[in-house]
Amino acid sequence: MPRPPSSRLLPWIAAPLSVALVTALGRWAGANAPTIGSFYLVAVLGLAAWGGWAVGAAASVAAMLCFNYFFLPPLGTLTIAEPANWVALISFLIGSTFASRLVTTARRQAEEARRRRREVEILYDLSFGLFAVSQRPGVLGEAAARTLRAIGAESGSLFLGGSSEPVSVIGDPSAGQGPEVHLPLEVGGLSVGMLTARGVTAPRAVLEPAGRLLALAVERERLLAESAHLEAMRESDVLKTSLLRAVSHDLRTPLTAMRLEVESLAPHVAGLPEAAARVQGLALEQERLARRIDNLLSLARLEAGVARPHPEPVPPAGLFRAARESLERVLAGRSVEVRVEPRCPDLWTDPSLTLEILVNLLENSVRIAPPDRPVELAASPAPEGVWIEVRDHGPGLPPGVRRLLESPREARRTGESGDSASGGLGLRIAQGLAQANGGALALLDRPGGGTIARLTLPAAPEPEEEA
């Protein structure tokens, strides 16, 4: 154990003095040889216990010489007349050396035990302190301060992860004696950070376990923060769902009332052609508005992750029929041709979403195509599944719309949506719905003029024949 140099020297000075003192006392009292021998032994043991084994050994030699010189005949010389006295002298030397060795070992063990007890006490206090801290989230600084206090440091800093910026600085970093100690904070072999400390007074053996305890506190803090985050995410999902429900209810209720009112107007204007046409126009616009709201709410639901597509086998012909029924008024007087290839498999898709996409595409085509040319609905097997196509003889695609589909951000930046902005919104929604539904939407130029809107969707697995 390191000690200041002065206290290490002291036993070496005390050793000759003690031997001299015992010698003087023995001479003055006129003690015989065996008595003085045990006096010397006591002195040597005391010196050994105090100054360690080397001091004890040196004192043994000195005591042996003095014993011989002053107490064993012939006195005043280092020679020994009687052989029995040789035996006494040598057994004294051996005995005192062994005894001083034993005393030193016992002393060292006692010291070691004391040191260990102190380490355990420090760590116990620290773990208690850190647990108390962890019950209040967000106080890593407090945990680091307690650790520093436990290892007797005057100042220090806590670093998390690989960051070189301390999350917490305790005390004045320039103050404190001695070198800076770096404590790695590890949990399960993974580094979670580092604690630097200056002026550490606790035993070295404590530092590593103290670091491990602080690392656990840091890890626990991280897990607490993570679970709080997860909880917050779950709550925001619940919030999103109820918000979307409320919006959906509040938008659809007036729409439903409007639709009922407009419909109930129809019989009253049956005999008035102009009014009847206006009521019909109102109904059309009301339906269009309802479709847009449906589109936006579906997209919002999918993007918010509160609704998942619900795929089932969908026959393309049924899908086409449903699309035409939904657009009954829009398609009035228009010709729509339906082509389903004989070997075309069913789609594996969410029927409501797919109908929504198809209705958007069909509505778009009918709006831009010349009224005297038919719009075609086609389904055919494709390498990736099934192609559902809406083909028209319209003017083809303005570049802005295609850009809007391919890189909406870019198109928005350059303001390229132009006069086709309304069609662009319908297409954007159709594309968003298609992607959320596991499909893809592409706009192609039709050979001979016009546009093909192609929706690629997975094919349903063939049902097995019943045995």
Add this chain to the structure above:
Amino acid sequence: MTRTAPLILVVDDDPSIRQTLARELAVAGYDVLPAADGVEGRTLFEEWRPDLVITDLAMPRADGHAVIASVRRVDRTPVIVLSVRGEEEDKVRALDLGADDYVTKPFSLRELLARVRTQLRRSGAGAAPEVLRFPGLEIDLARRAVTQEGREVRLTPTELAILELLATHAGRPVTLRQIIAAVWKGAPATTTDTVRVHVGSLRRKLEPDPANPRYIGTEPWVGYRFLAEPDL
């Protein structure tokens, strides 16, 4: 108490929908009881025993599901649900609870009136006939024989059971869960895919054009609906 016109209970928390529906149903020749929420709906149902119930699903104070449950505790009065797009689970739950049909907001009045007529005709039909007749299709429940355009269609027992269930509910949606409960008696390994496979093969045997069904229509999210109107 004898009534000349059928009595319809309309439960919706939105006054304008409730009033418009009440007015238009009255114009169509029905007597109407309006109720502003589920609690009032249940009270009026107990008191008046209407012939048909039309109810919204999302309402404050006892929602539509509560109304359906209390109607079903009493009898088989037809219930039509006003559902909202995007809340398909609610709609399926309502049908599984015993609702007979649904329309999706914003629905058309024409569509709702057609559903009302279908439901009233069914509930007034009395005992189930031995032979169900549809255009081009005849299902003899006693002989367990199916004839389509004069030719006998050979069905497996499972297919026949599904067809009987759908045909006796003609014009009304039947949920996948109802099919599993009725045909498989809720056998644990039965999945909705099993039902789809059997309906697929039933369609191939029955439908002149299986891709464009004339009899068995698919109801997205819900299950199936028998499309043909019964011959009287």
